[in-house]
Amino acid sequence: MSLDFTVIPPFIGVILMGALWTIAITAASAVLSFFGGIVFAVVALYAPWVIRLPFRAFAWLFMGTPLLLQLFLIYFGLVQIGIDLPAFAAGVIGLGLHFAVYNSELIQTSILAVDKGQMEAARTIGLSRSQALRKVVIPQAVRDVIPPIGNNMIALLKDSALVSVIGVSELTLSAQLAIGRTYRPFEFYVLAAVVYYIINLGMEAVQRRIERRIKAAR
């Protein structure tokens, strides 16, 4: 059987729809992982131990087990305790929290790297510790950590293919759907790969823009 890319056009709509879902789930998970990462970092560094220790266990769970398993657990497992999430929401929560834990590691390091004179100067004015963190320390830490977080977000895009297994009809699942109809795996997997790559380029462009903006404000 030879290759025949003319099978693609009838499925362009399906694939584009899949690409849109991939972008949506990546964007939503990225936002969750960013803000979740900040919250987790603050908890890991500053919360009293009664909150910090359970959080460590939770972070270990997300870092030490496969993302695929986490998605199964959130989508299929939680139903048993009465939490029935739609597949999209389960995917965003799984991806978002998973990468929030990774982002949190970066942000923690970055918070600790902010000169301690910054906290002192803020406290000297009369700001409380949490006000100083919010207005002085964390904005600087986050600014410094944007480039490595960008790399995590590219990994997130690629791992978003995993939510196909819980039935979110994103790009990978859409390709599989087209393959099921045409029995043309090579053509559609290559197409999906190209589309992932294009989305990836788009994300890098957005990232560069954010980094330029940050640089301008220095």
Added chain:
Amino acid sequence: MTDQIPFVNIRHAQKSFGTLEVLKDISLQVAKGEIVAIIGPSGSGKSTLLRAINDLDPLTGGEVWLEDMQVNMKLPHRQYEKHINQVRQNIGMVFQHFNLFPHLTARQNVTLGPKMLKGLSEADANKLAEEQLAKVGLLDRIDYYPSRLSGGQKQRVAIARALAMKPKVMLFDEATSALDPELVEEVNLVMKKLAEENMTMIIVTHEMGFAEAVCDRVIFMDNGVIVEQGPPDKIFRNPDNQRTQDFLRKHLANANR
């Protein structure tokens, strides 16, 4: 220009880091409007003493009072935090390394405190920032980020930031030590201006010339104690204590090298 009621009152200040005793039972009263310089070799405890005044380095013993308010009051943690944040609004502090907030413009550096702590409106805060930055001669740099300011300009913004809280006393921790020599004067001028406005100031410094020109009293510290204190011409021209004499001679030799 000074009255006799102690404005800042440090009583039996004692501070240890582990087994190292940095402050050994120091008492010091500063009157309202008085300008006091603290000099001494590095490691003498002068910065620690200054930082104890706003509890940045909490004392292990003794008391610090600002007027009728005890700074380092014994309170449960949560109440103490509330108390100290309130107290610190009255005590401006300027650091050797400026510690400007690099992610904020000069204006935002100045308005952060007043907006968050005194509930100033955007318009009032902006007016205050303009006032304070004009005072330190940097109105034309109001929307600059610190990275685009020279060291001297940064330190002047830092002074404006402290003044915006309308403090009762200003603490200077080697405010010009990190500056290139040609930038020292512009910061000194701002400090002189404050002195003329009768701001109460406590200045840790290595600049004997400035201390002599501006201060009402000079305190010489060594090894965690106040060795000698008096008016600047007495301390600099005719000190009684051998350690003061040695320090000044060494310092002068270094300065002339």
